[in-house]
Amino acid sequence: MPANSFNGETDYGIGIGLRVPHYQHILAQKPTVDWFEIISENFMVDGGRPLEILDQILEQYRVVQHGVAMYFGSADKLDREHLRRIKRLVKRTKTPWLSDHLCWGSVDGRYTHDLLPMPYTFASAKHTAEKIRAARDILEVPICVENVSSYAEYHVSEMTEWEFLTEVVELADCGILLDVNNIYVSSQNHHFDPIEYIDNVPHHRVGQIHIAGHSKFEKYILDTHDHPVLDPVWKLYERAVRQVGRTATLLEWDDSIPSFDEVHEEALKANKFLHRLEAQPA
Amino acid sequence: MKLNQPKAGSLTELKELQRLMAATLFRPLNSDWGMQRKWTNGASMSEVAASFIKPNDRLTSFERLEIYNRQYWYRVIDCLYDDYPGLRAVLGEHRFLKLCRAYLERHPSQSYTLRNLGSRLEDFLRKEPAWSIPRQAEALDMARFEWAQIVAFDGPSRPPVTVDDLLDESPATLRLGIQPYITLLSVDYAVDRYLIAVRKREGNVLRGEASNAMEQVPRALKTRSRLRPPRPERVFLAIHRFDNQLYYKRLEPTAYRLLSGVQNGLTLEDACQTALGLDSTNTSAAQIQTWFRDWAELGWFCRPSTKIKS
Numbered sequence: 255m256p257a258n259s260f261n262g263e264t265d266y267g268i269g270i271g272l273r274v275p276h277y278q279h280i281l282a283q284k285p286t287v288d289w290f291e292i293i294s295e296n297f298m299v300d301g302g303r304p305l306e307i308l309d310q311i312l313e314q315y316r317v318v319q320h321g322v323a324m325y326f327g328s329a330d331k332l333d334r335e336h337l338r339r340i341k342r343l344v345k346r347t348k349t350p351w352l353s354d355h356l357c358w359g360s361v362d363g364r365y366t367h368d369l370l371p372m373p374y375t376f377a378s379a380k381h382t383a384e385k386i387r388a389a390r391d392i393l394e395v396p397i398c399v400e401n402v403s404s405y406a407e408y409h410v411s412e413m414t415e416w417e418f419l420t421e422v423v424e425l426a427d428c429g430i431l432l433d434v435n436n437i438y439v440s441s442q443n444h445h446f447d448p449i450e451y452i453d454n455v456p457h458h459r460v461g462q463i464h465i466a467g468h469s470k471f472e473k474y475i476l477d478t479h480d481h482p483v484l485d486p487v488w489k490l491y492e493r494a495v496r497q498v499g500r501t502a503t504l505l506e507w508d509d510s511i512p513s514f515d516e517v518h519e520e521a522l523k524a525n526k527f528l529h530r531l532e533a534q535p536a
Numbered sequence: 537m538k539l540n541q542p543k544a545g546s547l548t549e550l551k552e553l554q555r556l557m558a559a560t561l562f563r564p565l566n567s568d569w570g571m572q573r574k575w576t577n578g579a580s581m582s583e584v585a586a587s588f589i590k591p592n593d594r595l596t597s598f599e600r601l602e603i604y605n606r607q608y609w610y611r612v613i614d615c616l617y618d619d620y621p622g623l624r625a626v627l628g629e630h631r632f633l634k635l636c637r638a639y640l641e642r643h644p645s646q647s648y649t650l651r652n653l654g655s656r657l658e659d660f661l662r663k664e665p666a667w668s669i670p671r672q673a674e675a676l677d678m679a680r681f682e683w684a685q686i687v688a689f690d691g692p693s694r695p696p697v698t699v700d701d702l703l704d705e706s707p708a709t710l711r712l713g714i715q716p717y718i719t720l721l722s723v724d725y726a727v728d729r730y731l732i733a734v735r736k737r738e739g740n741v742l743r744g745e746a747s748n749a750m751e752q753v754p755r756a757l758k759t760r761s762r763l764r765p766p767r768p769e770r771v772f773l774a775i776h777r778f779d780n781q782l783y784y785k786r787l788e789p790t791a792y793r794l795l796s797g798v799q800n801g802l803t804l805e806d807a808c809q810t811a812l813g814l815d816s817t818n819t820s821a822a823q824i825q826t827w828f829r830d831w832a833e834l835g836w837f838c839r840p841s842t843k844i845k846s
Contacts, residue, residue: 300692303780323648329551361554365645373544406600407590410544473594
């Protein structure tokens with residue numbers, strides 16, 4: 255299922271995150287890249303260099319917006335000014351779908367700038383789904399929500415994380431940005447089986463997949479996006495694409511960023527799994 | 537102390553749970569960069585954490601919550617660290633950290649973007665001099681200067697007015713606007729030259745973009761030798777951008793007053809008269825013409841945002 259209504263019926267291949275240290279290389283060398291993912295909030299500005307760069311990128315490449323601050327799970331109402339700015343950017347990028355996280359991060363108008371885990375309750379699933387629906391109605395573009403990595407769980411949770419994700423996306427009738435690195439990180443931090451997670455989400459709703467690196471500490475794993483993708487995450491990726499099918503895949507590398515070529519090469523390793531998939535009989 | 541276990545069975549309960557968690561994250565770290573051991577009411581923080589966060593076989597509820605508490609502070613301090621290298625150099629790393637902590641405790645972010653994190657720093661430095669004395673004046677000038685650069689980097693612009701657009705206009709009635717991304721500053725210290733020295737020492741630093749996690753230690757903890765404080769000198773500056781590159785340009789006092797008059801809505805004629813009335817250097821008409829031509833070429837002028845009646 256390469257194209258579905260949750261990714262705007264597109265068939266994007268393997269992309270990488272557009273990051274400042276690579277701007278010069280991309281604009282000068284014009285490397286072949288299937289698509290770039292941008293952090294929406296970095297370009298929701300009124301003018302200046304960020305928009306100039308974005309416009310130059312848009313002349314050459316396909317761009318998909320990925321947000322970090324819509325906070326669908328926050329009990330606060332949607333921030334109308336934030337949505338207005340996202341919509342302005344949507345018109346500029348013509349993103350076929352956009353994504354943000356299944357998390358919360360602000361309360362009473364004060365922002366943590368973090369992707370905080372949700373309490374997995376039916377009430378919070380309902381509230382979150384209503385906000386996703388409302389955002390989609392305003393933005394008029396398909397939305398995929400991304401599972402986050404987490405380091406804490408709440409006593410009040412009534413279901414597993416994948417059950418909560420399923421509940422939210424079914425109620426909101428939206429897509430999933432399946433981050434297999436986040437699944438791995440959380441599975442290690444919370445002792446669950448990542449394969450059970452991947453096997454039990456609604457596969458037909460997956461519009462995009464994220465892969466990334468992480469850092470292992472003595473007692474927990476942090477989602478640092480500063481390493482190549484590790485083997486256990488590739489294994490989960492293989493499992494995911496077997497279930498979901500060939501899906502737009504993006505490598506996130508946000509800290510200690512190496513050269514453009516190194517990042518792109520790492521992302522293209524995903525092809526190995528996609529080709530294996532294509533070689534299999536239907 | 538027996539604590540009630542927060543619930544999330546309704547929107548109201550979800551909000552209460554999120555308020556509690558956010559309050560724990562916004563609470564400053566202790567001197568060892570760990571979560572404080574006592575809650576605001578004197579209760580054990582371990583008990584507060586255990587009331588809503590599950591432990592696992594490796595981490596207590598306290599330790600799990602502490603990961604988020606640390607990440608919050610590392611993230612926001614790193615942001616100010618990147619955005620205010622000059623202020624950091626003026627105060628020194630240690631005092632800068634103390635200032636960040638006090639400022640962010642008083643003014644947690646109210647914007648979806650970290651770009652606006654320092655928007656109330658100037659006001660805070662004015663109202664709470666304890667965090668910057670004996671260098672309050674230098675710190676204030678530097679904070680204003682560095683915030684102006686953030687505005688110039690990605691602030692809004694309006695269609696520029698060119699010299700040709702002005703040919704048929706009478707200076708007696710013509711009012712212009714200054715591009716909203718431009719800040720005109722009058723400072724008492726040579727903060728521009730000081731910042732150049734700071735940047736030369738440090739190299740330009742780019743803010744991390746989208747990682748969910750931060751380094752294990754904020755960069756502000758890494759100490760380095762201090763520069764001498766900025767030199768006292770009355771300086772007039774225009775912080776602007778050209779071809780989307782950031783610049784700060786020193787202005788003659790008369791030029792600064794003239795531009796300020798234009799920015800404040802005076803007619804061109806009144807702005808010139810006001811500026812020249814205070815001019816002790818006998819600025820010539822030719823000089824003013826040259827200034828205007830240069831400024832127009834830099835795209836500094838636009839139409840005023842609201843029509844002002846003469």
